[in-house]
Amino acid sequence: MTNDEMEVQSFDSVWDAIEDTPEEAANMRLRSELLTAVEQEIRSWGLTQGKSAERLGVTQPRLNDLLRGKIAKFSLDALVDLSARAGLAVKLGIEKAA
Numbered sequence: 001m002t003n004d005e006m007e008v009q010s011f012d013s014v015w016d017a018i019e020d021t022p023e024e025a026a027n028m029r030l031r032s033e034l035l036t037a038v039e040q041e042i043r044s045w046g047l048t049q050g051k052s053a054e055r056l057g058v059t060q061p062r063l064n065d066l067l068r069g070k071i072a073k074f075s076l077d078a079l080v081d082l083s084a085r086a087g088l089a090v091k092l093g094i095e096k097a098a
Helices: 014-018 022-045 049-056 060-067 076-085
Strands: none
Touching: 022 049, 022 060, 022 076, 049 060, 049 076
16 A cells, blocks of 8 residues: 555544554543543652652552553552542543544
């Protein structure tokens, strides 16, 4: 296939482009949003990783994984728990798919 013959695709989210199913993409979108929110909150504390990990009740290597964006190491449940420990309120919005 030449460049002129390549099909151009458009996606609402990067997760829609790289995940195999809409369900996996939805899960990754939520995980990504939570991970980003928790990471930003932690950085706003201005604490060392050790102190931040202690505050969240996790090990420093676990916190380092979060701060480095290693999303594959965190389930949706784990990120909801970390959000609550970080003092963030998680709200779920549901709407009918297009």
